[in-house]
Amino acid sequence: MNIIINPLLQAYVDPLTESEHAALERSLLAEGCRDALVLWNDVLIDGHNRYAICQQHGIPFRTIQNTSFESIDDVMLWMIDNHLARRSVSDFQRGVLALRKKEIVSSRMPLAAAPDSAEPAEGERAAPATVKPAMSTREEVARAARLSSNQISQIEKIQKAAAPELVEAVRAGTISINAAATVASLPPEEQVAAVAGGKKLLRQAAKEIREQRAASRPPREPKTPHVSLDTPETGDEPWAASAAAPPSEVERLRDELATLKQRVAQLQKENTALNERIAVLIDAS
Template sequence: MPFGTSMPPPHHDTPQHDMQGPELNITINDELRSFVDPLSPIEQAALERSLLAEGCRDALVLWRDTLIDGHNRYELCQKHGIPFRTVHNNTFESIEDVMLWMIDNHLARRSVSDFQRGVLALKKKEIVSARVAERPADEAGDADAAPDAGSPPWNTREDVARAARVSSNTISQIERIQKAATPELREAVRTGTISINAAANVAQLPESAQLAAVAGGRKELQQAARQVREQKSAARPRKEKEVVDPADELATLRSERAAMKDRLATLLTENERLKQRLVNAGLGAD
């Protein structure tokens, strides 16, 4: 199921009130909207067909007047004039609380790509780290203080990788893409035109080279990634040849020679046994 199409986890105690969508002034927060990947053309068409045939069955979720779940459905309902319901979840104290809730919501969905899960998990680490840094010194140092819902473990790359259900190496590659890749290259990763591993290599190129690779399509991107890998491999210092003690080498050769002699003796014995079997069978030997 694509982003924005499921109900939030029922873990909030405050009652949620059903309201009719058309009477509301719904606000779209661009930063929150960025957590929701755009639908592919196939997903867009499928959701549109479902809404036109069955209506908007699941309620949109609002925090105050800000939409926090159901962005794709809201856009299509607006486009076609389809009625929808809304529920309010006003238990959040800040926009950061909303972000953490949305991130956890999306991380739990199987349809989210590895790249998007990594991006979301890194965003959660950023929010949690900022909160920890803002704590008063006495509270931060109090080991008995009750941790909030977004507190560590979120302080290592392994924690982030575990939450995103990818490897630590993949998280490192996504970090590199986020820091060095052009928007065009990041979009190519998001849409699956290029793999995370390949994009992390292409992101090491100058911006102009990245843009040229993206413009050239999948094959050009793969070629650029391969060239970066080859350059890195050529730049690595070659391992020096291991120095072997002559005495050890001589002992190894003697051991191998003895093993070969034993093998030869075994084969000769087996050959004689077969010849004797032929004689006993009355066939003789030529």
């Protein structure tokens, strides 16, 4: 039997961890390959991990054909939906699959004609409203992946800016999606160095970047309440009791962090000056 492995389709399958691979291998050795592998002509579209283990140990397997596809895009969409329905797929991989589905769906949508702004003539029907393509918004992609819109945004950033080593780290679960999107803002060589340092260094790098961003944000000025010119100044107006709303907890912490950083810099400067004076006294003694 000539079974073809398409690398593009195989990329949709999340690699098994060592423990997952060992568990599947034990199951196949003990019980055989109970579920049939799914083919599209000669191309394997479901059962890549089972096929590899069966080939390695000479375990017999069955195959079935899915003849409902007309193109490779149909196969891709079927595989994506198949994997999105599985609970074992990681959040990152679900986001990647949902974004890929959006690309395929968008490429298959015919270009909608621009709506005619002119009024229809008497007796003519008005042109139907343009139908919005499926999965055209980040919210729709997030629903398909069972993630938040913010997570989809972070995965998009990882795909665009992350070094391959960082992508592999988030795929393997070494670093979270949120932290990986933050580390992806570093130059590629610094990303690679952080990945080489392991989980602890990756978390530390993400933490330092967030702290630097927080410190660089200027504190927000309190909003001045609106005063109506038509209101008589009796002194009992509700706006007179509070001239400005107090800063939020986040703003207060940011201000404290900026103040502490300035204080640390000042202490380091004083420490350097003291060390220089000590050195001069030692040389003079």
